[in-house]
Amino acid sequence: MKPEEKLRLIKLAHTLIWIFFVWAIFYVVYSGLTNQISSLTWICIGLILGEGVILLIFSMYCPLTIMARQYSDSTRDNFDIYLPNWLARHNKVIFTTIFIAGLILVLIRTIS
Numbered sequence: 001m002k003p004e005e006k007l008r009l010i011k012l013a014h015t016l017i018w019i020f021f022v023w024a025i026f027y028v029v030y031s032g033l034t035n036q037i038s039s040l041t042w043i044c045i046g047l048i049l050g051e052g053v054i055l056l057i058f059s060m061y062c063p064l065t066i067m068a069r070q071y072s073d074s075t076r077d078n079f080d081i082y083l084p085n086w087l088a089r090h091n092k093v094i095f096t097t098i099f100i101a102g103l104i105l106v107l108i109r110t111i112s
Contacts, residue, residue, distance in 0.1 A: 007071040007080075014064040015082040018091075024048055025099045032105025041106060048099055060092070 001009075024044040031041040058066065068080035078088035087094070 003071040007068055010064055010068045010071070011080055011082055014062065014068070014080055017064070018081060018083070021048065021051060022095065025095055025102065028106060029098060029102035032102050032109055035109045037106055037109055045103060045106070055092075 024047055027044050028041060028048070031037045031044075055062065062080075065080045072079045076085055076088075078085045081088055083091070
């Protein structure tokens with residue numbers, strides 16, 4: 001497989017995983033807003049926290065970004081994922097903020 005093909009495969013996998021985690025984050029928010037907290041809510045929270053641990057282990061880089069770096073010398077933030085550059089650049093801040101808001105809602109609903 002050519003390096004460009006490997007990079008495209010990594011970008012596709014990275015994008016699909018990103019879509020899954022964005023869905024999970026918004027599911028947590030939905031659960032908190034509607035007070036429909038289920039085992040799926042807690043599974044999503046656990047998976048998202050697990051993703052956070054992985055990012056911490058890899059110095060705030062996704063392992064797929066590290067893999068993709070072998071096949072590209074691009075300095076763009078979206079070299080490793082099919083997202084607009086501005087979203088790839090601010091992805092962690094945007095979705096961490098949304099997740100924390102959703103998590104707070106879920107915790108408030110659970111406690112009260």
